Each structure stands twice: as structure tokens, then as C-alpha cells.
Amino acid sequence: MMVDHIRRSFAYLSCLSLLAIVAAGCTLPDLTRGRDYGEPPICEVHASVMTKQKVPVISGYDLYGPQWAVAMHEYFPHCDSPRRRDIDTTVYGEWALDYVCPECNKARDNWFIRNRPDIARAKGLIE
Ligand SMILES: [Zn+2]
Known part of the structure; x- marks a missing residue:
């Protein structure tokens, strides 16, 4: 009776662990997004x-x-500001495909606001 209970509890806990692992796998960010191969950018x-x-x-x-x-x-x-033409990426005429960091965009916008309010205003970052 006791052994049955332990066995059932173990099976129940195993199922829960498996579900937790599957759920964690589903919520992890896709680190390969936008990348063709290799380590996540x-x-x-x-x-x-x-x-x-x-x-x-x-x-x-x-x-x-x-x-x-x-x-x-x-x-x-x-x-996502303009890149130099001689950067290490494929250039297609007036544009290139390159990796963009959302935090870099925020840092760039803040730099404009602090150092170049004229540009920040033209870009609509400030009134
Ligand atoms: Zn960044």
C-alpha cells in the first residue's frame, strides 16, 4: 500500500517535472532569430x-x-542608424543587412536627446 503510494507520487512528480521542462522550453526566447547559423547574435x-x-x-x-x-x-x-559602406557585411546598393540591438537604438535616441537636441527634435524624440 505504502509502496504503491510512493510509486504513484514518483510518477506524478516525474510528469510534473516533464511538463515544467516543456513549458520552460516554450517560453525561452528564440536566440537564433534573425541568424542564419552559429552562435546567437x-x-x-x-x-x-x-x-x-x-x-x-x-x-x-x-x-x-x-x-x-x-x-x-x-x-x-x-x-539602426546608417552604417559605413566599408563595414564587414554585404552591402546592397544603399543599404545592408546587419544585426540591430533594440537597446542600442534606445541608447542612440538618448544620446541625441542629451547631445544633439536639434536632431532629436527633427526625429520627433522630443518636442
Ligand atoms: Zn546594444
Whole structure:
């Protein structure tokens, strides 16, 4: 009787564990999203999963001045702002497919608001 109870409890707990594992598997983010192969694309600054997006390509890097270039390199390297034409990705005319980090976009917008309110206003980030 006691052995039956233990056996049934063990089977019940095993089922619960299996369900928990399946449920966890269903809620984990898809780290391969936007990636063709290899390791998931993670932003080295924000540790956020990046997605592959179409971004504009330009010839110069100082789109909004030299301070912009330094800030982009350090704080929001994967924002969806225009990329240099000589970046290490395939360029299709005026645009390229590259990985974009949502946190880099937020950091870029905040940089505009703090350092270039004229651009932030033109982009509708501030009134
Ligand atoms: Zn980022």
C-alpha cells in the first residue's frame, strides 16, 4: 500500500517535472532569430539579442559629427542608424543587412536627446 503510494507520487512528480521542462522550453526566447547559423547574435554592450535588419549605408562615418562616431562605436554600435559602406557585411546598393540591438537604438535616441537636441527634435524624440 505504502509502496504503491510512493510509486504513484514518483510518477506524478516525474510528469510534473516533464511538463515544467516543456513549458520552460516554450517560453525561452528564440536566440537564433534573425541568424542564419552559429552562435546567437548578442550585443556586446547590452547583452541583448539582435535581429537582422535592413540598415542604410553611407560613405562617411561622421554622419552627425566626430562625437557621434565615437559615441556610436562605444555605446550603441548596433543601432539602426546608417552604417559605413566599408563595414564587414554585404552591402546592397544603399543599404545592408546587419544585426540591430533594440537597446542600442534606445541608447542612440538618448544620446541625441542629451547631445544633439536639434536632431532629436527633427526625429520627433522630443518636442
Ligand atoms: Zn546594444
